[in-house]
Amino acid sequence: MSTTTTKKTVELDPSSCSKIFSHVLKHPHSDVSGLLLTSEEDDDKDDDKDAKKTNDDVVRVLDAIPLFHCESIDCAAMNEIALAHAHAHATSKNARICGMYFANGRNFTTLYTSNNNNDEKEEEEEEEQLLLLPDRAKGLADAIEQHNTTRDDKERGVRMYWYLLLDAGKLKSFVEDPSSTLAPFRVFSRSESNNKSDECGFGRGSALKERADKIVRGPLASADERRRWFDRNVADFDDHFDDVSKDWRNTTA
Secondary structure: OOOOOOOEEEEEOHHHHHHHHHHHHHOOOOOEEEEEEEEHHHHHHOOOHHHHHHHHHEEEEOEEEEEEOOHHHHOHHHHHHHHHHHHHHHHHOOEEEEEEEEEOHHHHHHHHOOOOOOOHHHHHHHHHHHOOOOHHHHHHHHHHHHHHOOHHHHHHOOEEEEEEEEOHHHHHHHHHOOOOOEOOEEEEEEEEOOOOOOOOOOOOOOOOEEOOOEEEEOOOOOHHHHHHHOOOOOOOHHHHHHOOOOOOOOOOO
16 A cells, blocks of 8 residues: 655744754854754654554654753763753653754854865865764763663654754855754654663664755744744753753743
8 A cells, every 4th residue: 555755853832943943043153963852752652653653753842951062062960950850841742852952162253253264175075074963962862861861662663863964065054044844953863762771771772874865944923923933042051050040941931
């Protein structure tokens, strides 16, 4: 029986889109990272093969949690604290952490700073490197999967995590064109299955791979609505560690 091919898509709802881009644009020259949340109810359909196939076609990101914009991404203790709070928050909302967004601060610096000393080939190689997940982002990806994958998850089988790397070269057109829903990200993923040993653990058994078949879409919005996405004064865990009154959940931002 023939089936209709569905374009595989990561869908950002208005709340997650607003938090992600406000966070990135607030710290354009820093490495910025955050978590993606999806509904836990989607995983309850895993026993249904047709539902599981549909879930693999569309990943619905319902919220985002800004993590860091400083060097905290390299600090294991900071990661542990932030991920523990984020996991508890997601659970209270009947949600789960399904991945991460990351923006390379060097991407903006290279994009808007001309360097006449570099030849064309060197510039192309540097630009290509900036569109790959750096090791510090991969380390955080490992921590996310290890911290948020339970023994029940291992027994149920495959669980996917999605990693969105900002393509700064396409950000301006997305910001300025309210009719565009194609968000400027490259998508990476890694699946973990229940045939791995506990010693290997989740997040260490397979490499992150770019998913050329995956695109990221934001919601349709008017120019005014989109402008508000980029004007939110979001707080991340770096802000919260400096001043506990700053709420990393951004419920009132």
